[in-house]
Amino acid sequence: MPAEAMPESDREVAIRIRDLEVGFGEKTIMKGLDLDVYRGEILGFVGASGTGKSVLTRAILGLVPKRRGTIEVFGENLDELTPSSRKAIERRWGVLFQHGALFSSLTVKQNVQVPMREYLDLSERLLDELAMLKIEMVGLQPDAAEKRPADLSGGMIKRAALARALALDPEIVFLDEPTSGLDPIGAGEFDDLIATLQKTLGLTVFMVTHDLDSLYSVCDRVAALGDGKIIAAGPIETLLASQHPWLRAYFHGKRARAVAGGV
Amino acid sequence: MTTEPNASTEQAGDEIRAALAGRWVAAAAPEVEAQAGALLAAAEGARRVIIDLSHIERLDTLGAWVLDRTRHELGAKGLKADFVGARAEHRILLDEVAYRGFAEAPVVRHSRLVDFLVDIGKAVVGTGRDIAQGTSFLGEVVAGLVRVALRPSRFRLPALVHQLEQVAFRGVPIITLISFLVGCIVAQQGIFQLQRFGAQPFVVDLVGILVLRELAVLLTSIMVAGRSGSAFTAEIGSMKMREEIDALRVMGLDPVEVLIIPRVLALIVGLPILTFLSSMAALFGGGLVAWIYGGISPEIFLARLQGAIAMSTFLVGLIKAPFMALVIGLIASLEGLAVQGSAESLGRQVTSSVVKSIFMVILVDGLFAMFFAAINY
Incomplete structure (x- = not known):
């Protein structure tokens, strides 16, 4: 871990990754990766394309097998869980996939209701009201509720997928490039929404992003992935001060300077 | 807590x-x-x-x-x-x-009778549209074929070879196997029923004519509709879902030329070959059963077979095969292109592709039977 003077050791850890190794066939994507995500923070996760940001997310979620290492969520090692306690953990996280992954044969409202029906004992009235509430909370118009994913624009799909990810009021949400494909105003609203939810629900947010605006405006900490390891993690100032060539290029490039200048 | x-x-x-x-x-x-x-x-x-x-x-x-x-x-x-x-x-x-009322979705009430009539009307209109679309699509494919024939450099030989492998070559084992079994069953039933009239040797005529004129081409077409028709619909449909067809179009490539012509041509070439193999396998099965179960030795079987069938019997089956292929290829491609955004729609179109192809294959076979009877072939 980066040697920081912050008293972060006493903060509660939501996700703890130690010595993680993931690879496919001959290829090793990450090796010896350590990362902590603290409870209640918004962690921005950056890295060049193809370095395995999505792979790491999928490894935490258990969608990609790991070769070595441990992943603890809420203090429980995911490898040592019984199926029922694993289910209990899965109830406590919500995932926004990069391309939404909405069920294409269901309407937006039904999509949001899928996890609710599965896990909660709700009256039909509450089920409808809550689904509509989540749909409005993520900034969709009520008439979008009856539409199918094929009839939605890219930005609307992102929002609908977020509504589904939030359906169970999860404690951790994984967002895979939530603002990509949104217009700047929509992306800004999305960031505000995530910040509000984090404040009100005490959400822990693990956000893979390339959006420098998001990094500056909502992320409490930023972690950067490179060469299969975390090359730096901490508040954005720490990363700005880093001498790592990729980080320098990332945060001090032409586009980054424009954003930083505006903040 | x-x-x-x-x-x-x-x-x-x-x-x-x-x-x-x-x-x-x-x-x-x-x-x-x-x-x-x-x-x-x-x-x-x-x-x-x-x-x-x-x-x-x-x-x-x-x-x-x-x-x-x-x-x-x-x-x-x-x-x-x-x-x-x-x-x-x-x-x-x-x-x-903050609480706010949500507009209730308007509940539309229908009477059952109206719903029933609406369903019938929709089905009729849908069938009419299917026929019109099928005809127009046939035109598109023929136009595409002509374009390709005029400029052979645009012909995609590797795609055709690949499709031929998928459609014909990989279909050989299962199609010959079921044809063999059906040949056995027809011969066994024929011997069993004809025994009562002492007309056992006629089983050779029965198997020969039935297999060559009807069974081989029908079995093969139905198998190909199930195997390759469904695959075509699913392939083209998922490409449509992921905007790959649109991508082809904006690159100036004609989806009919790139995707559909190689598939339809592969069917037109492959189906007669499969039909031939299917008839051979069925005749072999029939001969085997006639020998073991009916006591008709292979020499007698072959000699009788020569007398029972003419070249026309053999050709009737084979002539039908390319038409069946065209029907299956057109329906499968058309259904694939009709896929909308959802996974459910893909499933619906694949089902409908297989059902429609099999139905059309049987219908076309019936028309051919009438046609050949009329011209005395």
């Missing part, structure tokens, strides 16, 4: 003070609703309700929603309801979810 949501009310004159405690969260949804309902009932007759939130352990969007809804419903009854003692984060959550 996990305390049930709880609302205890206390009356003072026409004012009610409700102290809420416990976890007002989604996991305890039935209790949350019950407690809110109880609070609503308890407030009957009062004029002012003060809802004290200071002892709530945990509040999530569901809890906040139900609370704010209750407050709203009290207000609608003419009571003045207020939250007090809310923690800062609960306050933000209550503001965030």
Whole structure:
């Protein structure tokens, strides 16, 4: 871990990754990766394309097998869980996939209701009201509720997928490039929404992003992935001060300077 | 740790003070609703309700929603309801979810008779549209074939070879196997039934004519519709879903030329070959059963077969095969292109592709039977 003077050791850890190794066939994507995500923070996760940001997310979620290492969520090692306690953990996280992954044969409202029906004992009235509430909370118009994913624009799909990810009021949400494909105003609203939810629900947010605006405006900490390891993690100032060539290029490039200048 | 949501009310004159405690969260949804309902009932007759939130352990969007809804419903009854003692984060959550009515989706009522008639009408219109589209698509494919024939450099030979492998080569084992079995069964039944008239040797005529004229081409076409027709629809349909067809179009490539012509041509070339193999396998099966079960030796079987069938018998089956291939290829491609955005739609079109192809194959076979009878072939 980066040697920081912050008293972060006493903060509660939501996700703890130690010595993680993931690879496919001959290829090793990450090796010896350590990362902590603290409870209640918004962690921005950056890295060049193809370095395995999505792979790491999928490894935490258990969608990609790991070769070595441990992943603890809420203090429980995911490898040592019984199926029922694993289910209990899965109830406590919500995932926004990069391309939404909405069920294409269901309407937006039904999509949001899928996890609710599965896990909660709700009256039909509450089920409808809550689904509509989540749909409005993520900034969709009520008439979008009856539409199918094929009839939605890219930005609307992102929002609908977020509504589904939030359906169970999860404690951790994984967002895979939530603002990509949104217009700047929509992306800004999305960031505000995530910040509000984090404040009100005490959400822990693990956000893979390339959006420098998001990094500056909502992320409490930023972690950067490179060469299969975390090359730096901490508040954005720490990363700005880093001498790592990729980080320098990332945060001090032409586009980054424009954003930083505006903040 | 996990305390049930709880609302205890206390009356003072026409004012009610409700102290809420416990976890007002989604996991305890039935209790949350019950407690809110109880609070609503308890407030009957009062004029002012003060809802004290200071002892709530945990509040999530569901809890906040139900609370704010209750407050709203009290207000609608003419009571003045207020939250007090809310923690800062609960306050933000209550503001965030703020109760509002959602427009109910209009419930459209139909009578069953009207629905039934509408379904019939839709089916008729749909069939008409299918025929029109099929014809227009046939035109497109023929036009594409002509374009390719005029400029052979645009012909995609590797695609054709690949499709031929998928359609014909990989289909050989299963198609010859089922044809062999059907040949055996026909021969066995023929011998069994003809024995009673002492007409056992006629089983050779039966097997020979039946297999060559009808069975081989029908079996093969039905198998190919199930194997390759469904695959074509699924391939083209998922490409349509992921905008790959649109991508081809904007690159100036004609999807008919790139995707459909190689597939249809592969079927037109492959199906007669498969039909030939299928007839050979069925004749072999029939011969085997005739030998083992009916005591007709292979020499006699072959000699009788020569007498029973003419070249025309063999050709009738083979002539039909390319037409069957065209029908299957057109229907499969058309259904694939009709796929909309959802996975459900893909499933529907694949089913419909297979059902329609098999139906059309049998229909076309019937038309051919009438045609050949009319021209005495």
